[in-house]
Amino acid sequence: MTNKELNYVEDALGHEKFMRSCSKETSSQLQDITLANYIAELEKTHTALYDKFLSLL
Numbered sequence: 001m002t003n004k005e006l007n008y009v010e011d012a013l014g015h016e017k018f019m020r021s022c023s024k025e026t027s028s029q030l031q032d033i034t035l036a037n038y039i040a041e042l043e044k045t046h047t048a049l050y051d052k053f054l055s056l057l
Helices: 003-027 031-054
Strands: none
Touching: 003 031
16 A cells, blocks of 8 residues: 555544544434434445545554
8 A cells, every 4th residue: 555545544533433433422412213314324324435445544
């Protein structure tokens, strides 16, 4: 893996980690159950993407 590719993966990991934490926090604060469940699903999606990027290293 080149340095440029490594930088891209590290950047993507940071973005996915941030999105996962935002989703988790937001879903816990929402009162609308349907919306909270949707945001919780987004958290799962970002966790899966994080794991995929991590497996590239």
